[in-house]
Amino acid sequence: MRSVRSRWFQMLRKKIIRLAKLFNGKLSRYYQINGRSPEYQILANLLTDKQADVVLAAGLRKVRTVSALSRRSGYVTEDIVRISGELAQLGFFSSWVEDGVRKYYADAFVPATMMNVLTNEVTVANHPEVAELFDRYIARMDDMFPANRAVGTGMVRVIPAAASISDKNSSDSGEDGSNSEESVVSDYDKLSYYLDNASKLCVSSCACAVARRVECEGDGTIENGLCLHLDRQAEYYIETGRGREITRNEALRLLRRTDSIGLIHTLVNTYAKGKALTICTSSYSTCLGLRGAIDKGTFVSVASNFIAERKDGCVACGKCMSSCPTNAIRMSSRFSLIDVQSILSPMRKNERNDEGVDYRERFEECDRSGTAPCMAYCRLGMPVQAFLNLTEAGEYEKAYELMLENNPFPTITSLLCVCESESHCARGRIDEAVAIKDVERFLSAKCSADHPIPSTINSAGTVYDDKIAIVGSGAAGMSCAYFLAKMGYRPVIFEKDNIPGGALSKYVPIYRIDKSIVEQEFDKLEKMGVEIRCGINVGVDITAEELKKAGFGAFMLAIGMQDGKFADASGNDAEGIYSGMEYLRMLNRNEIEIHKGDVVVVGDGIVAFSLARSIARKGGNDVFLFTKCSRDEIDMELEELLNAETEGVEVNNEWVISEVLGTAGRVSAAVFKKVIRKKGYGNESLPEYDENDIRTVECSTLIYAVNQVIDWCGLDKQFGIEIDPKKNLPVIDFRTFETSVPGVFAGGDMAEGDFGVADSIKEGRICAESIHRYLRKGQNLKIARRKGKYVPINRDSINYQSVDYSPVQRVHAEYDKRYVNRRSFFFGKVVYSDDQAKAEASRCLDCSKISYDADRCIGCGQCSAKCPTSSFGMAKRSRKDVFSDGYESNMSSLIVSRVVSSKGKGRK
Incomplete structure (x- = not known):
């Protein structure tokens, strides 16, 4: 009895094997064709034996006419015309008419x-x-x-x-x-x-x-x-x-x-x-x-x-690095280092092993020396050093254009971002950190009004007709809409309030951001083709199923944490107790009058500080702010804390509320216990208290700026999204920000909780790329996505003797006199003058440089084409032409x- 393998080989089509050998040319001498060979399977699946005969008769790279093919194959002219037409349609012949004669050609x-x-x-x-x-x-x-x-x-x-x-x-x-x-x-x-x-x-x-x-x-x-x-x-x-x-x-x-x-x-x-x-x-x-x-x-x-070829003038923006297909260019450090072994921060303890890793996943933004801390710690990955250098040179438009690459709303982030770039600035080891936000604000004020609207067509020069619904018009929803519009989509933003902007419009006090700035950004989005539908509560006014029936094929959920819970304390049923988000919204829209008497605010985030400062600015009340964390653990800029204290807010750290006292049904005092130490790590830490260290504070109003939560409005059940019960947030893939439901993505507060405006903008950008890939058939949501992980230089390892480290006084932006008045709600800081911006930008130590490996260059020219300062050029190779x-x-x-x-x- 013959083996199965013998019978299987007998089934191979000899003409297809001959044709496969023809296509392989000289390679056939070194590679044996069998039924598993990809070329055999392609030819066997697509061609009949007669079609194989005609291709064999044509040979490779020989121009043939119908008469020549007929003569060489033995088929009559009528059959050759039909079969050659079929082969041309399949792709095994190219065909054209020359001097009135039809020609056929079989290529490699x-x-x-x-x-x-x-x-x-x-x-x-x-x-x-x-x-x-x-x-x-x-x-x-x-x-x-x-x-x-x-x-x-x-x-x-x-x-x-x-x-x-x-x-x-x-x-x-x-x-x-x-x-x-x-x-x-x-x-x-x-x-x-x-x-x-x-x-x-x-x-x-x-x-x-x-x-x-x-x-x-x-x-x-x-x-x-x-x-x-x-x-x-x-x-x-x-x-x-x-x-x-x-x-x-x-x-x-x-x-x-x-x-x-x-x-x-x-x-x-x-x-x-x-x-x-x-x-x-x-x-x-x-x-x-x-x-x-x-x-x-x-x-x-x-x-x-x-x-x-490298030239002078590099500002280390990283555009060449991000556009290089072979990773020949990486960010690097320009400093001499005291201890070479201490180069790597804890973020990069293990050396990467590329063995078995798909080549599309091997891209690294930095070499071993790391890069500027400002770029590494920026939530948006903005090229801070680059826009500072360009500002110093007076190239304001180029600097502003660089910021827009990753951050479409610098007018907003320059006012509201926590700006870890500034707090980790290497200059801070010498005197004071560079005023990155103030320079960013200067550029935004200087360039945003006249800057052209970006192109909103795709690479084919057309617009996609896919319908995309973005639920929520805060920073994450705005960012997602912006980047989708740039890719050629026309997304629709749904906002349940009558005014777009989410928290930016409802909760952020006017002394922190002028509302006209938010309105201008929405005007820009509308000019880019984004549709904004206000007064529609998705999940209530229109369901997820109704949106799907209306043709929406992808969804981005950008619902903010707009509801708040009370802290776990007895007596919370008294009158005069509010959740922070509710009170802040009413305060910003003049829908509530502050009750006479002292006010106690409980919380340690930006909502708590905004409330305390807003109430202090409204006037007439003593405001007490109690935080669970220590002063060093408060997750915001030091300037915000100092401003609160300057405006009369008494900040009390490491206290937890335990009881609310009331008189005649209204809150009259709050009782706090002292936090002595915490178990665990980070935000999950559990405090222990000194039961004998008690403080009672009289008040007529108590506001809880803690435990902000999302009001799903039924969308979690309508979409069938898996929810993390501990956080009340969707379970998502943090590389793509897709939820457990394909085609439904989440960003902003819905992704990681209340992490700030910069995180929301970044996540909106990631969601836009994921939505694009999801809607385009056969695209993988993860393959070849640049991770944007910049490794910071260890500031303690820098040899400051190797640079000009002489102290230079920081240029402090002044405040408007009306803003300085603690009873005013007038919006804020005065923008730098040109000279001030240049002077402050010149304080940058230029921590980063570009590392270039010429052996990896394929000469595509993307680095040179993208470089804003022409510091990369192209030189003719010193060998014969390729x-x-x-x-x-x-x-x-x-x-x-x-x-x-x-x-x-x-x-x-």
């Missing part, structure tokens, strides 16, 4: 045939397995290459972004500093050259993006309208419905759009010098042609004729050397 299996097959929507829909099979085929080829892969042996060749090799950014010097023998920028290094010489142009989907989408491994890069085809290939794509014809100007606009979002342009490496039929455009994590080089570290095999007669021939010799070295002999 990858990338040419792969592109043709995967851009056929019908084929991909009927045979989705071909995406994974092509992926496997390319991965196998990548594995065959030795580690010392040579120049020009990659499947594709990178072409630099147009802006990076302009006269402004290019240089005569080569990689080794010598002059290039050829001109700085050859015609064939410019994409415009290929467009100028093309008789016809068309645009199509990106085949690699299609493959990633089918495999559910997309990184959010849309596949439609990315790749350009020229001349006969354009004619073929238009004729078979794979692409649409475009003009040269449309093609240039497409290239500019894709450059702006950091996509990389490549040419197939089999083209002769100055020739191209396809210009591929994709991201580093999508392109299968770049994968092997990035994964294996053989960067030079796909590199362009250029290499990035043009290959065909990567298969080069690859064959490489594989021979690998086989010989691994087996001790070649295959006979």
Whole structure:
């Protein structure tokens, strides 16, 4: 009896094996094709034996006519016309008309045939397995290459972004500093050259993006309208419905759009010098042609004729780092260090091991030395050093533009952010920290009014028609709407109040932020296409199911903590006791008169301090603020605490309320016990009390600014979201901010509790990216997402003798006289003058610098194109141009050397 394996091999189709060997070319000598081979499975699944006969008759890279195919295959003309048309539609032939004669051409299996097959929507829909099979085929080829892969042996060749090799950014010097023998920028290094010489142009989907989408491994890069085809290939794509014809100007606009979002342009490496039929455009994590080089570290095999070159003027903004596809650029420290071993902060105790980690997940923002504490501790990851440097130089618009990259609302954060960047500033070890928030506010006041509205179309130049509902119009909802609009969506914000803004409008006192600032930000959102519907309580006025029926496909829940609970004390049923959020809202809207007598506020967060200061400013009352934590543990700026005390608030630390006393049904006093120590860690710590250390404070009003909670309005049950019972918050994935229900995301207070405006804006940005990936079919919510983890320099390890460490007095922003009056609600600080802003910005120690590894550079030019100060340019490499007669021939010799070295002999 024959074995199952023997019978299985008998079932293999001989013509398909022959065809697979034809496509593999010289590789067939080193790789045995069987039924598990990806190329065999692709061909067997898509082609009949007659179709295989015709491809075999055509041969590879031979232009054939119908008569030639008929003669070589033995099929009659009518059959050849039909079969060749089928092969052209499938993608195994490209076809065009030249001098009135129909021509056919079978190209290499990858990338040419792969592109043709995967851009056929019908084929991909009927045979989705071909995406994974092509992926496997390319991965196998990548594995065959030795580690010392040579120049020009990659499947594709990178072409630099147009802006990076302009006269402004290019240089005569080569990689080794010598002059290039050829001109700085050859015609064939410019994409415009290929467009100028093309008789016809068309645009199509990106085949690699299609493959990633089918495999559910997309990184959010849309596949439609990315790749350009020229001349006969354009004619073929238009004729078979794979692409649409475009003009040269449309093609240039497409290239500019894709450059702006950091996509990389490549040419197939089999083209002769100055020739191209396809210009591929994709991201580093999508392109299968770049994968092997990035994964294996053989960067030079796909590199362009250029290499990035450092110039003067770097402000360490990190835009080059975040745009570099190969992680050749990282943030670093410019300081000499007292103890090299103390470089790493506790955030990075363990050395990273990349073994077995997907190449798309290996990106690191910093090298071992760390980077500026201001950038590392900024909740939004803003390039603080960069905008300080640019402010000092008077480049205000550039500085403001840098802030907007991660923070669309600096007018708000410059007033309300806790600003850990400032509290961890290295300058604070010398004299006083740089006044980062005051400089940020200066830039916002200077530039925000005249700054143009950002582009709100996607990379294909269109707008998505997906409907997205954002529930809540606070900082998280605003941020999510902003970034979705930038990506080409038109989200709808639902706000249950009649005024948008959430806590910014209802709870933040006017002396901290002028309400006109919030109104201006919403005006900007509306100009970007965001719809704002006020007076609708989602969950009550309209249910989640009704929103789904209305066509909403994704949801972002940004409901704030607007309800409060009383502390666990006896006597809380007396009149004159309020929750902090309720009282603050009524106070800000003049809906309540403060009762005569002293006021006690219980709490240690920003709500408690806002209440205490607001009541003090209203006038006539003595205000007592009791916190559970110590003075050093209060989670806010020291300035807020000092201002409260200056305005007459008596701050009492480490006290817990135990009892409320009442007279005639109204609160008359509050009894507190002293906290002596705490068990546990952080916010979960449990206090112990001194039962003999009791304090009784008379009062007519008691306000609890503790235990703020979310009012779900039934949405948790309507969506079916899993809730953490201890926190009353949704269970979410903190990398994507998706809840337990696919398509429902949460940010702001709903994600981590009341963590502040900066956290809310960051989470809104993350939710926007996740929603985009969720709505685009086949995109993975986690793959290739930059984590933005900047490791701070250990300030204690800095050798301050290595820099100009002379003390320089901080420029303190003045307060308006009306604000200084503790009985006033007038809004606040006076903005710096130009001279003051420059003087304060000049105090920055410039902790960061850029670390660049030229060996990893593939010459894509993204760093140069993105650099706001032109401190990265592109230099011609000091070797011959990267043009290959065909990567298969080069690859064959490489594989021979690998086989010989691994087996001790070649295959006979």
